[in-house]
Amino acid sequence: MLSFAPAARLRTRRYLIAAFLGFASSTLPTHAFAADAQLLAASTSEGTIQGIVVGGDGKPLGSAKIQLLNASGKVVAQAQSDAHGIFTINGIAAGTYTVNAARGSDFNSVDVQVSSGQTSKAELALGTKELNTVTVTARRFERARNSLSPSTGSSQYTFDAKTIAQLPEGDNTQFNHVLLQAPGVANDNQGQLHIRGDHNDIQYRINGIILPDGVSGFGQVLDTRFAKSITLNTGALPAQYGLRTAGVIDIVTKDRYDGGEVEMYGGSHDTVNPSFELGKTVGNFTGYVTGQYLTNNLGIENTTDSSNAIHDRTRQGKGFAYLSYLLDSNTKISALYAASATRFEIPNNPDQPVDCDFVNQLNGNGACDGGTNPTSAAVGGANIDSRGLNERQFERNQFGILALQGVGADDLTYQVAAFQRVSTVSFSADPVGDLVFNGTASDIKRKASVLGLQGDLSYPLTDSHTITTGFSASTEDDRADNRSTVFTLNATSPGPSCVSGTTLGTDSNGNPTCFGGPTTIVDNNPKNGNTTASIYVQDKWEVTKSLIVNYGLRYDHVSAFVTGQQLSPRIGMIDYLTPRTTIHAGYSRYFTPPPSELVSNSTVDKFANTTLASATQPGCTPTPGNNCVLNSPVQPERSHYFDLGVLHQLTSSYTVGLDAYYRYARNLIDEGQFGTALIFTPFNYAQGHVYGLEFTNAYHQGNLSAYLNFAKSVAQATNNVSAQSVAFPDPAEFAYVSQHYIYLDHNQALTISGGASYVLWRTTFGIEGTYEDGLRAGFANTAKLKPNVQFDLSASRSVQISDALGKVDLRMAVINVLDRRNEIRDGSGIGVGAPAWGPRAALYFGIAKPFNI
Template sequence: MDRNRLVLAALVFTAAALCSTVAPARADVVGIVRGTLTGADRRPLPQVAVTLTGERVALTATTGEDGRFAFARVPFGRYRLAARGPAGTASATVEVASDAVVDVALIAAPVIGRATATATGVRGTPVSQNAFGANRLAALPRNDRLDAVVEQVPGVVRFSYDEPVAHGFHGLSYELDGAPLPQSTSSNFAQLIDPRNAQAVEVFTGAFPAEFGGSRQGAIVNVISGGTDAGARGGALTLGGGELGTADVRLTQRFTSGKAQIALAFNGSRTGRGLDSPSRDAQHDDSSASDQFLRIAVPLSERNLLALDLSNQYSSFQIPINLRANDPNSPLVAAPGTDDVQNEYDRFASLSFTRTSRDGNGYVRVVPWARYNRVSYNGDLERDVQAFVNNGDGTTTPQNGLRQDRTASYAGLRISTFHASDRHAIKAGIDLTQENVRSNALIRITGAPDFVDNAAQRGTQTGIYVEDKWTPAARLAINAGVRWDRSTGYVGGAQLGPRIEINDEVAPGTVLHAYYGRLYSAPGLEDTRRDAVVTQTASSAAPVYDLKPERDTYVELGIARTFRPGLRGYVNAFNRTAVNVLDTTQLANTPLFAVFNNAVGRVRGAELRVDGSSPRSDLGISATFSRAEAGGVSGSTFLFPPQSAGDITLQPEDHDQRWEANAFATRRFGAGLRSFATLQTEYGTGFPVQFQNGQGRLPAHWLVDASVGRQPDRAARSLGYTLSVDNLLDHRFLIKANNGFNTTQWNAPRRIVLRITAPW
């Protein structure tokens, strides 16, 4: 039994023992809500119950003799804060982000008094943070794809194979319940977690605090798993089917065992259109997936929580092919009957212990975690070597066949401590990760012996940080921090990176915002460069393991405005410069990726966001203008030396889309506001035709998605349903043209899917 299986077994055994042992279980990605309760005469009101309620969360605190109260670990989202006592009642609407400190002054009165905590306060929700709660997620047309949720925020564009590209460069960092979900380098098509398993999703597109780092940070995506909220019991069965051979089944169950609160989710799906295809009408494009998720939360006491997350996924994807020898958009032609398949296996486990301070203003968290990821590419070698590329001048280039079995296993430990005082909110922590990679590859080249490349490598990442949200004045906050990163592997590196953010509330609800940060990104160990060199040259070519860590400087300036509780907007200008940009090219005629460095990269732009939420409606509008450029390709896949700095000409990245806009609007109606209708749109000006070689652009595109439905009512045992339509207008467009670095891909046609849910 390998190390990761031992870790998984130990975590399961620990959780099972604890279940036989009540405070509410809370998620681990949290902020603090605190304040004072006074009467109309401004005198503190002691021993009064204060409640904080949101989606699937209900917390209670009692004021002290000085009228103070605190909720130390509040999952990010929107909440109603209320107090009722002899002097009257008071309430407020608050927005909470990860590590936010939200201070509220409640004034009780015989007639309900209201105190508003702005969504964008100087120590509250960061300007570049966007959150999606469970109700909002349930109403989105593409709510079964985490990528599709992330792509609803500004600065993020949808690239081929549903990969989100944020602020000009590849690479997002994901976290689940406060534990990292490391991504591999080779192409993985399966999603990290089904958002339908989530209570909420939070996306940082800028102003990254010092606690995040070590890997590529186009954006930070935090996911809170759902279902372990206090009092939640019962389950539901969902069956769905629709166009393009789509069918799925989903089973969820929540229950308690002693103090333990347990949530289970099982999903299975299949479709005839799994990946972006090299032809307008997909051929050989079936896919299927199944995943299981378990969360057990055990409140050991009022101040201590132990929580276990376990997930297991399996996905299988046929690799779509193009059989048209004269397709001008896709010159790569496959032999009839070609049957390449990619299988993906993923397992993840984390065990988190959180202890809240006695005063409710801080906590300590310890999170050991482990992950196992395997990608098996089963190439049809005999037919793959019959594939060829039309060069446009009547000549053809033969292609190669490839099989690869790549496994990456991770083990890590995260320790953090956080405490807030009147003027400071200090957080410090350490992240330790060890990664082990094994890769077995076979390359078949016509007229030459098979090339076998078996490699293994171990690497580590260490991150240490400290940060402080200092409030020298009531309307001014300075969020300063420093992070040290160090990585080892095929190559190593280290960097000390400062981060500083200044938020100045120049008027009630209006915040001026500035940020500067230095970021470090270690290259992944899933190294396919030797295979890339062989497929593009000869089996005698020597491997070149020369990837360098990426080092970025990110600057952001903006203004945010809270118009009313639940409605805010912001405008940001950003500039990102990088050296040794980590970028990807496809490995021969496969969807596996090989990584290389651009010597320099730069992205500049501006973004706008309007976000509104109320019991009856949700609204999100995003628009981004940006210019992502890079230059100085060298090393790894490319067998030529780097250019000198003076000779580098910056050219558009293949995922550079100058204008990107998207919007969604949801309206809720009917009994209990359980029925909903959502309209969602996306507009993009098209990606470059060629990569770093000219200014030609693919045509602009416009997509419309829609959904209508009704959430199930467990109490009434009434069915729920969702009718969703992806690409309502059936607009099919080129996402990417074959450009020497990547193959051609078209977006998917219209898909109508009906899902019916039976609760119990």
């Protein structure tokens, strides 16, 4: 394990950079440095693609739809074959493109290289025997799934397998860290992500199928390793997306992996991370499985800026399986299952002062003097110190999906899927230590069990109109079990006095108010039969060859801790102004219910006159002279969302984009960690607005790929209107928020993400960096933390061992190469549970052995 003392930061940086260069140079051939440098240049001249579409009999096919995709997978032009099967696309920048041709249920594609001032040829055959092969049939199903998920009017960012492999840690990159490379995505502690100024509100889909919400925590059932591609959809989404709309993350799973791989990855923080992948296609059957085990000493963000956290061991196991069978060339059935089990130690924050009132009540004497702010105390013969607390959390997730997908006559496509998820989180307190420091020791368990059904269907009514419709319905059973040991607060009868050091004050009769003994309160709140139902219909209208408009309606109904419903209109457009320039715009009405699995619905009255009681009086309306709070139930959020963006291809290698968005919300939902358990609780602000700008750059030519994203965001809200006794125990803060717009605690004013990879001497070198302006902190989030900056380096290549053993893939990653001390949270702010610091400098190595089966 690497350990870096503060005085050795400069030596640390030199050591890590030297190690990185040493690894890289060790993989180079002896003549590598004699290689000539290659200049990268991009031509602004344009070329033409001329093609023909023929049928299985070799005769020309008219009315075939043609799409031209650039190297990033974006559609940059469209056309249609004439009666002679001919199509022409002019004004194309030099580069490599994919031409798709489709008519009815037949589909094919071909890659084309466009040269400056030249005409490139493309020939595509539809309806041939080749289309009956498993490979081409699989591509048809992937295209069919894409037709069920139009992105018209919204913003989209995709990570394919190649992009993921170029990240410093490759497939070992945590799932949320992959998404941090997209514009407008901000980092937080405990694996949280904030997309465009929202708190979570993220929907995950696998192969287009909804993955139900799980109990929040930072243990992630999702594993980057099984993703063929990861797409983030955000902005003004079409009608098929609802309920969780800050970002829809659609994962396409690996499904055609003939072979296997075993890998060992590890390094700093005692990290050991073995993993495997195995896949095979036999006839119409395809199977793919992957699994990994991870253990290290940095399971959660450190509570200090030191290199090594105190009490932070984690053990994590994850597995995933995908099975599919082609019933015929038009129908596929598939099943997938994933599970994870994670154990965390909650990291300790050293040198915290004990509360002498609590210590004296447990000891029954006045040996602890609160005036000296001691950082440890003897209780029951044991010394209690914040370094030695033993809080733990255990998380389990599992989900399964069974889907039927089909392609019918006249290009009708459909998918029907049943899904299930069970998610549990159990937090165990330190029974004595938490009482000494917090006045309460709570064992908490949350469990959510969801069953649901989803169906989607797409049908082209005419050449210009394609109707997509669908539904989803689910039922959820939730449990919120709390067992809390607290101190009672009692006014003594006239005469007796409190134990020394435990006097809280006096009552109205002048008698001292004292702590009573510890008592245990059980507060279990099951809520079964939570139901959610949604239905949508939309029309994709191809107004012209370049202009597409998508408009539709969505209806959502939820019945859980609260009941709500909404009919939501959506409209979006995308215009391929030129082969180089694309604009999109959209408006969406959103309905976002609170996550039922997080609503604990605790019984406030049970904790009256205890150390868990609210600091204010529930049941009245706040006034300037009476800062009391209510405990209203959390309501669904309702919002209006506007999005406008442009994407322009400056050259065949360089693309830039600009996106602007604005969201106005009523009953804006935020979440906070109120207590030591790493479980979040939702609450509402009466209204809020979120707006921002995103600027993207992407470059790819030859061996060089690079990107750079800038995002500016403002997220503000006012007037807390639900869960007040939980979210705002401080009456002064509650009163301030009732009268002022405040920044949300997760507001990240400016984020920058960028990276580059270059293939040199058969070795891929990479650099990745992020800049975050700092989250909010302090009273009513009026303060801001310092910016966070992190740079990571990587080098990877394949090495041939021998003819018998074949090749192995080697990887090295240096995380936070500058050894920056990045403070993510300082423990203050609304709903912020504890301090959190980003990882210090770390070094990791990986070796993977692919094999055939």
